[in-house]
Amino acid sequence: MGLLEGKNAIVFGLANDKSIAWGITQALHREGANIGISYAGDMLEKRVKPLAAQVGADFVEQCNVDSDEQIAAVAEKAKAHFGEIDILVHSIGFANKDELQGYFYNTSRAGFHLAMDISVYSFVGLARAFEPILRRGASLLTLTYYGSVKVAPNYNMMGVAKAALEASTRYLAADFGPRGVRVNAISAGPIRTLAAMGVSGFRDMYKNYADMAPMRENVTIEDCGNAAVFLSSDWAAHTTGEVFYVDSGYNIMGVMDPRKE
Ligand code: NAD
Numbered sequence: 001m002g003l004l005e006g007k008n009a010i011v012f013g014l015a016n017d018k019s020i021a022w023g024i025t026q027a028l029h030r031e032g033a034n035i036g037i038s039y040a041g042d043m044l045e046k047r048v049k050p051l052a053a054q055v056g057a058d059f060v061e062q063c064n065v066d067s068d069e070q071i072a073a074v075a076e077k078a079k080a081h082f083g084e085i086d087i088l089v090h091s092i093g094f095a096n097k098d099e100l101q102g103y104f105y106n107t108s109r110a111g112f113h114l115a116m117d118i119s120v121y122s123f124v125g126l127a128r129a130f131e132p133i134l135r136r137g138a139s140l141l142t143l144t145y146y147g148s149v150k151v152a153p154n155y156n157m158m159g160v161a162k163a164a165l166e167a168s169t170r171y172l173a174a175d176f177g178p179r180g181v182r183v184n185a186i187s188a189g190p191i192r193t194l195a196a197m198g199v200s201g202f203r204d205m206y207k208n209y210a211d212m213a214p215m216r217e218n219v220t221i222e223d224c225g226n227a228a229v230f231l232s233s234d235w236a237a238h239t240t241g242e243v244f245y246v247d248s249g250y251n252i253m254g255v256m257d258p259r260k261e
Contacts, residue, residue: 023221
């Protein structure tokens with residue numbers, strides 16, 4: 001029997017089979033969860049529908065998280081379809097390309113607002129919209145990156161957004177805790193996805209990452225999926241408000257280890 005047998009899961013942020021949301025969707029499905037999928041818009045439909053079919057998802061709904069109406073509509077549909085939700089995954093981030101290169105001080109007001117709206121507020125908005133249908137013991141998850149606590153060149157505005165996302169995770173965890181709902185963030189190491197390719201210099205960062213990480217390996221969407229299973233399962237029943245690193249240990253290092261092993 002899977003760890004998530006009988007649980008209803010809805011995953012936001014599936015774009016293609018490279019998405020972290022796909023690694024998470026597959027792992028939740030493997031552990032027996034009933035899967036619902038939400039994606040951003042028409043352009044992704046052709047990619048998302050066949051993936052949804054692979055995990056037997058018959059709840060596949062568009063939702064552009066820049067719209068309160070669309071968020072409310074998807075929550076209503078989820079209520080009609082599932083009744084209650086046990087797992088909600090927010091795997092969404094966006095900043096304009098201009099905000100992901102050069103000097104951080106050049107960030108525009110509009111670019112700042114957009115990144116905060118799509119990458120941070122959307123988690124709060126989804127949590128609020130789904131709150132009435134979250135079952136006791138439910139788990140909300142979001143995806144973050146180490147650029148929130150240390151400077152990663154070019155990550156710029158997204159680093160600031162991820163810091164706000166991690167703080168939002170803690171505030172949501174405090175709000176939802178009394179009703180037995182947990183809220184955590186997975187901080188993943190760099191993975192080659194559509195969103196990551198938008199960060200200037202990502203390829204070099206990706207290559208150098210494994211040299212610095214204690215485990216000397218990059219992480220995968222499958223690693224994120226397995227962490228999501230744990231955090232969404234009853235095995236993590238009293239873990240909330242945490243930033244859970246899936247990064248081969250990168251975040252513990254202060255200086256690169258010169259030993260070659
Ligand atoms: P991805 O491009 O596959 O996923 C990003 C998703 O955000 C896409 O599905 C996109 O459609 C969705 N999105 C963007 N704007 C949206 C909107 N207005 N409404 C609804 N959905 C919208 O890339 P990914 O790397 O899988 O990103 C998922 C999450 O993981 C992001 O929060 C990202 O910052 C985070 N993350 C990524 C890495 C990495 O290296 N890839 C590392 C750590 C954290």
